[in-house]
Amino acid sequence: MVKTSLFVTFEGGEGAGKTTLMDRLQSTLKSKGFDVLRTREPGGTSLGDKIREILLNPDPLLTIGPKAELFLFLAQRAQHIEQVIQPALSQGKIVLCDRFTDSSVVYQGKARHLGMDFVQQLSATALGDISPELTFFLDVDPSVGLTRTRDTDKENALKGDQDRIEGEGLSFHQLVREGFHHIAKDNPNRCTIIDAMQSKEQVFEQVYPLILKVLEKKHD
Ligand code: Z5A
Numbered sequence: 001m002v003k004t005s006l007f008v009t010f011e012g013g014e015g016a017g018k019t020t021l022m023d024r025l026q027s028t029l030k031s032k033g034f035d036v037l038r039t040r041e042p043g044g045t046s047l048g049d050k051i052r053e054i055l056l057n058p059d060p061l062l063t064i065g066p067k068a069e070l071f072l073f074l075a076q077r078a079q080h081i082e083q084v085i086q087p088a089l090s091q092g093k094i095v096l097c098d099r100f101t102d103s104s105v106v107y108q109g110k111a112r113h114l115g116m117d118f119v120q121q122l123s124a125t126a127l128g129d130i131s132p133e134l135t136f137f138l139d140v141d142p143s144v145g146l147t148r149t150r151d152t153d154k155e156n157a158l159k160g161d162q163d164r165i166e167g168e169g170l171s172f173h174q175l176v177r178e179g180f181h182h183i184a185k186d187n188p189n190r191c192t193i194i195d196a197m198q199s200k201e202q203v204f205e206q207v208y209p210l211i212l213k214v215l216e217k218k219h220d
Contacts, residue, residue, distance in 0.1 A: 003092030012138035015145035039100035056163035106179030138196035142173035
């Protein structure tokens with residue numbers, strides 16, 4: 001087993017193709033002998049999974065204001081880092097994480113109007129010295145992404161079961177997309193925007209070599 005710690009995050013709007021891409025990356029990296037830990041937010045721990053159920057519950061009687069929502073995301077992240085991400089990196093694993101702090105900055109900071117800088121500063125307390133070395137933003141027109149997700153839900157007989165955040169209007173998801181572009185522009189060394197309107201194969205072929213390049217540099 002090849003031991004190389006690397007923290008990679010995957011971001012993007014609903015239905016951008018993160019799960020699809022991460023499935024392929026995980027199996028390919030494992031087949032090359034790397035020790036890979038795959039995880040996601042919200043979630044990743046027992047506490048995180050319980051917080052996820054609350055955050056995504058579409059029940060209109062369960063009111064969650066923007067600040068409460070933010071603190072729930074930060075709480076699950078603090079636990080996720082301490083219990084899962086930090087230990088895995090210390091053991092020389094590649095951590096592939098579906099969403100991380102950039103999602104909070106964009107969804108709560110930009111789309112919920114709490115302010116991107118405010119969320120970034122507050123997040124620092126949950127993060128400690130952990131931050132991703134590589135981030136891929138899968139960029140897709142929100143109407144395309146939402147249609148993909150709804151088609152998948154239909155296939156899985158989940159019609160009408162949109163989660164609380166997915167069920168926000170198109171303008172909300174457009175703000176999300178703008179927010180991710182903003183972060184990518186401000187962090188060119190860490191972030192790469194990937195055109196997720198391309199085929200699944202093309203998306204993988206763009207991302208995988210970039211991960212390999214960083215892994216090779218670590219072995220030099
Ligand atoms: N959130 C937040 O507000 N603040 C935070 O701090 C964090 C999260 C961490 C979590 O939702 C929600 O929490 C999320 C942000 C918020 N809400 N939104 N919107 P989630 O975990 O349930 O869902 P998601 O992260 O948005 O992912 P998803 O909907 O599961 O989509 P995906 O993983 O990016 O896509 P996929 O499952 O790989 O693909 C979707 C479908 O498209 C599927 O049928 C694929 O076969 C198809 N697909 C994938 N790629 C392609 C390409 N390239 N072409 C054509 N079709 C494709």
